[in-house]
Amino acid sequence: MADMIQSPIQAADAAASSPKMTARGVSVFYGEKKAVDDVSIDIHREHVTAFIGPSGCGKSTFLRTLNRMNDTIGSARVEGRIELDSEDIYASSMDVVQLRARVGMVFQKPNPFPKSIFENVAYGPRIHGLAAGKAELDVIVERSLRRAGLWDEVKDRLAESGTALSGGQQQRLCIARAIAVDPEVILMDEPASALDPIATARIEELIHELRGNYAIVIVTHNMQQAARVSQRTAFFHLGVLVEYGETSAIFTNPRETRTKDYITGRYG
């Protein structure tokens, strides 16, 4: 453990033999403004990786580079190299549609489509042609809703609109929607920040359960949440990755004073 505190990259490399995703020297610009500066990080399978840091530190922006959602913002430009299973995701040979099927995303504000609960979950499988018929689609929808811990609450009203659910249920519906296409990585951008404490606890439980099957990256403002759900934590400040390592190490024995100040509530 003592070795791991030496440098973020070394620490990451030591933890697992082949990371699911790697970022090397990634910078993101919005027009002239640099939002993320030279970030290198490894994302591991069957791990929850938490990105923490004050508002505007670039953690959400960096998260969105991992499935190229920044492509939808005209002025955004990404430099550096990001790999998924050693494949460059910004290479011209990489199809962004395929990439996003493999790297799913859950947003800060629950954003179910104005369709039925069933159709919300079936959306991805339909687009990617994952189900041969209605029966298969039913199986996928049920499995996804079960994994998202929502099945028992909605199984009798799958035809109702997804937007009629409560906020916490909507967010779990969005998680079910994301896992319905069987992604390898799930990105979560402050998934519980719009929810009440009980709904938040359910989401955290869910993240914990999902870890066995996916690599999960979660951006959060809530440091207790990061400590509770994640195995690895990255601290961002002013677009720079300050420190990255085992969550327990970051929270009990941070190497950098900036990390320590943030965690103890000195600023942020």
Add this chain to the structure above:
Amino acid sequence: MSLGAITLLILGLGVVAWLAARARAAAFAAPDRPRPHSLPGQHGWYVALWTAVPALIFLAIWRQVSGNLIYASVMASPEAAALPAFDMQRQAILSEAYALATGRAETAFNPQAGILAPVYESAIGFYNWIGLAVALLVAFAGGAWAYSRVSPQFRARTRVERIIMMGLLVASLIAILTTLGIVLSLLFESLRFFSMVSPVEFLFGLNWSPQMAIRADQAGSSGAFGAIPLFWGTIFIGAIIAMIVAIPLGLMSAIYLTQYASSRLRAWMKPLLEILAGVPTVVYGYFAALTVAPAVRDLGLSIGIPASTESALAAGLVMGIMIIPFVSSMADDSIAAVPQAMRDGSLAMGATTSETIRKVLVPAALPGVVGGVLLAVSRAIGETMIVVMAAGLAANLTANPFDSVTTVTTQIVQLLTGDQEFDSPKTLAAFALGLVLFMVTLALNIVALRVVKKYREAYD
């Protein structure tokens, strides 16, 4: 002194009152005293408004009343006793005398007018002097009362604000009352029509031929007022053919402009599209009648369908083009109102842009688009110039788009052009048609606005 000059005088008094009140209020401000409630300019406005507005309202009323008073006093004069008894002749002489008296004519054709002119002149002068005196009295009274109230504690700011609010209220009432007046006039003329022709025949009859014999001995039909062919023609052109053109083109251009076009392209394409909405409809009419209609006829004949030069298709196509910017800008607004989160959610699932548009954006924007389409239909069925020029006059009940049909608006134009007889059902039918058109477009607008409003609430 003419009424125009009196008006100017009153306005001048208002300026004087403004200056005086402001000067008086300005004297209140002193470093050792508490700050006055209102600024000097606001006191100025208060007194100026009280000086000018009541006096101007009096003048407006006086203008109406004095005409009758002048006429009465002229008629009562001994010179008027010699006027001929026949009303038309008498009116001619009087109006000539009036023209002489006000300097609009140099010499009189009728010698009697020359005699009456000085009488008129003196009557006008007399009543204008009364008007001037009363207006000045009102102005001075209003001004003096308002001026006496000017004090450091007086809340001129609030009062002026209230007067402005009332002015705005009156402005909005004028628009509403005018609409009400239009509806009432339509309604009364329509009732006269329905006392001659039964509403059932009008609304459900299949035969439209409104020519009436004016004299008893004249050859001609007795007139048939079944408006179904008109309603069908209106719906066929405005709600079917025009919408088949406008909905897909408008929607697709909105999708392209909101989702695909770069901001530079959008910056010049959107205004260009909106220019279409600014082209006068008569220009569309030329285009429909001279360019599109012959082409449509030739097309119809070449594929073996009986076709006339004035066809439903030609009018409908051009009307559809005219409506495109309307549909497009409504669809544009609705699509832009769908939250970005919706779009991101779909893209993050690995959907392509077009999948996102088809499966998420358009369904989510649909109520807004439907509302826009309903508004477009209500515009299309009320549109007149294109159909007058390109759709024809024959009241055919046909589903052949190459055939000529006629619309409600075209028939209204026909019924009201030329010499009119306002007690004949032929002329009055225009009002009944107008009433139906008004009701239908009103209903469409109400439904459309409700749909749009409900949809807006869903995302706000």
